[in-house]
Amino acid sequence: MDNLNRTLLNKSQGTGTQMADSTTQTVGPNVVNLTPTDSTISLLNEPVTQPGDCKSSEVISTTNPPFSDTSSLYCPSINHSLTEEPIILSNELLFSQFSVEALIEELDFTHDIGNRKVVYFGTRPYAYNGGVHEPKDLEAHTYLAKVCNYLDIIIPNYDYNSVLVTLYANGNQFIPKHSDLEDCIEETSDIVTVSLGATRTLIITDSTSGQVIKELELKHGAVSVMTKTSQSVYKHEIIRDRECKRPRVSVTFRLIKPPIPPKQSGVYRKIMDDVKMSEISEVSSSKLGECSYTRIQELLQKYGTESRKAKAEDSSISAKASLHSIKESRPFEPVLSASLSTSLHSCSTSSSTTGSISVLPASFTPAPAPSILPISSRPPLSYSARITPRPRRTNSVSSPKIKYYEKGVQVNIMQKGVNDENTPPDTHAAYTTLKKQAQEMEARLKKANEILANENSTYKETEARLKKENEYLVEQVKKMQEQSSLKHFSSSSLVNDIKRKAQELEKENRYLANQVKKMQEEASIKSVFPAKENYISGSMGPVTIAGKNYDVWKKPVGKGASCVVYKAYDKARDSMVAIKVVSLQRLNPKSNDEMRREIELLNSLKDEDCIINLYDHEFKMEHCRLSMVLEYGEMDLHSYLQQTPCLVKSNSKQSYYEVCFLWQQMLRAVQCIHSYSIVHKDLKPQNFMKVKGKLKLIDFGISQMIQDEVTSMIIQQPEGTPNYIAPEMLSGTFGEADANVLGYRSDVYSLGCILYKMCFGVTPYQHVEKMQMKYFAIISKEEVPIPESLRYSDIADTLVMSLRKDRTKRATVAQLLAL
Numbered sequence: 001m002d003n004l005n006r007t008l009l010n011k012s013q014g015t016g017t018q019m020a021d022s023t024t025q026t027v028g029p030n031v032v033n034l035t036p037t038d039s040t041i042s043l044l045n046e047p048v049t050q051p052g053d054c055k056s057s058e059v060i061s062t063t064n065p066p067f068s069d070t071s072s073l074y075c076p077s078i079n080h081s082l083t084e085e086p087i088i089l090s091n092e093l094l095f096s097q098f099s100v101e102a103l104i105e106e107l108d109f110t111h112d113i114g115n116r117k118v119v120y121f122g123t124r125p126y127a128y129n130g131g132v133h134e135p136k137d138l139e140a141h142t143y144l145a146k147v148c149n150y151l152d153i154i155i156p157n158y159d160y161n162s163v164l165v166t167l168y169a170n171g172n173q174f175i176p177k178h179s180d181l182e183d184c185i186e187e188t189s190d191i192v193t194v195s196l197g198a199t200r201t202l203i204i205t206d207s208t209s210g211q212v213i214k215e216l217e218l219k220h221g222a223v224s225v226m227t228k229t230s231q232s233v234y235k236h237e238i239i240r241d242r243e244c245k246r247p248r249v250s251v252t253f254r255l256i257k258p259p260i261p262p263k264q265s266g267v268y269r270k271i272m273d274d275v276k277m278s279e280i281s282e283v284s285s286s287k288l289g290e291c292s293y294t295r296i297q298e299l300l301q302k303y304g305t306e307s308r309k310a311k312a313e314d315s316s317i318s319a320k321a322s323l324h325s326i327k328e329s330r331p332f333e334p335v336l337s338a339s340l341s342t343s344l345h346s347c348s349t350s351s352s353t354t355g356s357i358s359v360l361p362a363s364f365t366p367a368p369a370p371s372i373l374p375i376s377s378r379p380p381l382s383y384s385a386r387i388t389p390r391p392r393r394t395n396s397v398s399s400p401k402i403k404y405y406e407k408g409v410q411v412n413i414m415q416k417g418v419n420d421e422n423t424p425p426d427t428h429a430a431y432t433t434l435k436k437q438a439q440e441m442e443a444r445l446k447k448a449n450e451i452l453a454n455e456n457s458t459y460k461e462t463e464a465r466l467k468k469e470n471e472y473l474v475e476q477v478k479k480m481q482e483q484s485s486l487k488h489f490s491s492s493s494l495v496n497d498i499k500r501k502a503q504e505l506e507k508e509n510r511y512l513a514n515q516v517k518k519m520q521e522e523a524s525i526k527s528v529f530p531a532k533e534n535y536i537s538g539s540m541g542p543v544t545i546a547g548k549n550y551d552v553w554k555k556p557v558g559k560g561a562s563c564v565v566y567k568a569y570d571k572a573r574d575s576m577v578a579i580k581v582v583s584l585q586r587l588n589p590k591s592n593d594e595m596r597r598e599i600e601l602l603n604s605l606k607d608e609d610c611i612i613n614l615y616d617h618e619f620k621m622e623h624c625r626l627s628m629v630l631e632y633g634e635m636d637l638h639s640y641l642q643q644t645p646c647l648v649k650s651n652s653k654q655s656y657y658e659v660c661f662l663w664q665q666m667l668r669a670v671q672c673i674h675s676y677s678i679v680h681k682d683l684k685p686q687n688f689m690k691v692k693g694k695l696k697l698i699d700f701g702i703s704q705m706i707q708d709e710v711t712s713m714i715i716q717q718p719e720g721t722p723n724y725i726a727p728e729m730l731s732g733t734f735g736e737a738d739a740n741v742l743g744y745r746s747d748v749y750s751l752g753c754i755l756y757k758m759c760f761g762v763t764p765y766q767h768v769e770k771m772q773m774k775y776f777a778i779i780s781k782e783e784v785p786i787p788e789s790l791r792y793s794d795i796a797d798t799l800v801m802s803l804r805k806d807r808t809k810r811a812t813v814a815q816l817l818a819l
Ligand SMILES: O=C(O)CCC(=O)C(=O)O
Pocket: 164, 166, 175, 180, 193, 195, 202, 236, 238, 250, 252
């Protein structure tokens, strides 16, 4: 604690002495007159009374990240008294996330010293008892750079230019008792070690007495600080720990002096005298052009001669001069630097010196070293040049070279030349060529860069164009998708519509096909007909009516109160006919008159295809029989309705169409007779016959011709079938003589009843069993109710219009047809 206090005070007082050799050319940040920066001062606990007067304690806490309470700040020492003992700064928290394994992974330990391994990075060579380390860039060592960055935070103004990383693979590895007394370490240097990984023990002993002064635990993140000067007083060691299985890495920072030539020979001196700073800066000026090459050439010629001279003076001379880091403020920075070296080949019989030059424009060097310093404090990039005249071992080949780097790739240009022992190398010519080549190379590079820039802009243009095109296409695809989905939607609804219609048509078709089938069946009967057992012979015999023969089916197809209907084959017509045999015997004369009237009516309507055709008739009074040969129909409407579900029940479009179809035909048939001033008076399903699928009127038994509606006759008795009878036809019976007027609209009412039956399966008052009640219901002023189960409003309207009780308000057939 005391030591650090003292250190802080001493450093801040700025009383230290600059120990650097004047030949070191160290012109970095002021090491000696170190004054804490404002930010450092603000971090100190106690107020600073004078600039540079720092009275803080050993450990200075701050809450600023990345420090924790246990972190500390340290001002580098400046006093360097002999008795300054090592101290430890604890930085466990700062390094808590730091992986020592990752650090080991990224490092190549170049020296295996048996009990440990090391690797060195620094701008200057570092020689110690473990070996000699050549200068080496930190390059892209991410984790090591991180340690450097952390150290910059822990000791902000600490000046160092080397990093020695030591790996102790386990507790068996150690470093024996020693002092870091190497000459190459600056006397002003602090020796700072960051301990990472396993905890190990550092023991400090007094060099003279061997007495243990301190035993320090070096945990992960511990930073030990020693001074170079104290190395003559103390020794230190990392002792074995057999229990420890984990690795430990120590990262030791030092300030290394520029290398001292082994022998300060005349040649070296000459070189050193000759190569002045001005020349170096000339060589390394931002323009490595004419002047540099010329100068390099001059120098080589000069030192070639000098070395030959030196060889004559002292054959054992081996001189090496090196000028590094003319402006080295921090290690591993791309710095303005140049080196010039020449070595005389002592063993060679040849006195000649051949040379090679490497010209390394720093602008072509790989990416800058890892960020150890804040960007702002880095010196600007510039060229560096190294001139290396080397002895030629044989007389074979010399290799003047140009190296340059671009994007980390080294490009070598080699020029071979032959020198024999007696011929000094034609360095001038070599360098002229090299210069030319370098210029060419630079020109090519420039061109390549231009092309690249060009390509880059073309690429960018293309990229932008493609992006636009892509956007357009995406938009188009989107639109097309939308359209196609719309199309799909509309086409699917259309398809559904068509499907529905097709289904309806199919139903209709089936119905018609059925009808056709029936008709075909009828037609086929024709061929079957001549079979004897199927027609009448005997009592009715093969019947002759009005002189024509008919083959009559034995079984009657219909029976009435006074008539029987047979099916027969008319050979002359080659078609089926219906033969209606009416028994006149049992009829009164009035009935006979009716029969005659019917015959007349039918005869007058012969040409109408909505009226059943009367082909022939014959009164045989002797037999009291009227035989009528009529057009044959497959089935009357009554039978048809019996075997067909009503509209409400089937509730299908097909039934609807069929009802409409039949209704139209009934209307036409009735319109036809009305146009002959005939009122049918007994319209009911039984009186409509289906002939080849078409409805025709039959049975005019009670029909009569009328002049017009107003002269319509008064009837005495209710006639017609009660379920289809119009109210006006009944009302007369029940004393409402005025209303008992017969008219065309009575047929309309009956038609309405047939339509009602087709819709609901029953006639309006069919459910009323008692006849009298039925009559009352029919004549009642209350309109026939239309059940709501009928969903076809047009039919419902038609029913309402045709079933109006008041006949004057009832529709005529013409009106109904016009709907
Ligand atoms: O590993 C350590 O902590 C000490 C290393 C050391 O003393 C040295 O490299 O000189």
